[in-house]
Amino acid sequence: MNANTTAALNLVNVTLEYPDGDSGTLKALDNVNLAVAAGTITSLVGPSGSGKSSLLAVAATLVRATSGHLAINGIDATPLSDQDRTTLRREEVGIIFQQPNLLASLTALEQLIIGEHLRGTAPRAARPRAMEMLDIVGLSDAASRRPHQLSGGQRQRVNIARALMGEPSVLLVDEPTAALDHERSDSIIRLLWSITREFRVATVMVTHDTEFVPLTDAVATMRDGRLSASELIAS
């Protein structure tokens, strides 16, 4: 694999095909190359259906590419079994979806602790880090609130804190501001920027809000499954 060894997230010549009709295939990703360094955030833009979600799904190890290579924090995910990919995902990847998929009956603190349970950490051991993460996202006063007692922006902050619990090296974010007004969107993007720096994660953020692209380090554009080389944004 021709990896960019300095990048925490590296996709090399990745193609993803889906069956289409009786005998055809659709290339959701067509020979995509993307390298994202630790501590930087890349916006991923492009029209609907161009392949942005497919790219995130492959980078998250949720979907196996038809061909090409994926490396996360220097680990080549391509030859791994499904079980080893799940372990890699738990240990190295934080995923933030558009709609915070929080459990209605749990407090903000419990949302973070329950994820650690899957990593084999006892609740008591996970609690201090969970409190620290809630503090970092500005929610230390809301630790005991349940989702219906939080605003949309606060729910997204819980989602972000939860994604950081496992100390990921890669953070994949799908339209984090889709359900938020302008002011809340702006503060969520700035939060993502600062945690990317502070935790030295390699972040990819799909966004339709091109006004927020200048707040990121680089922009990559998808079109018909093809990715233009990611361009650095002058600061």
Ligand SMILES: Nc1ncnc2c1ncn2[C@@H]1O[C@H](COP(=O)(O)OP(=O)(O)OP(=O)(O)O)[C@@H](O)[C@H]1O
């Ligand atoms: N599971 C699937 N089976 C078959 N085709 C799929 C599947 N998932 C996505 N596709 C197709 O792959 C292409 C890329 O879709 P994808 O969801 O990655 O685009 P997108 O850029 O994220 O779109 P949007 O901005 O609307 O979310 C589309 O043509 C879509 O119809």
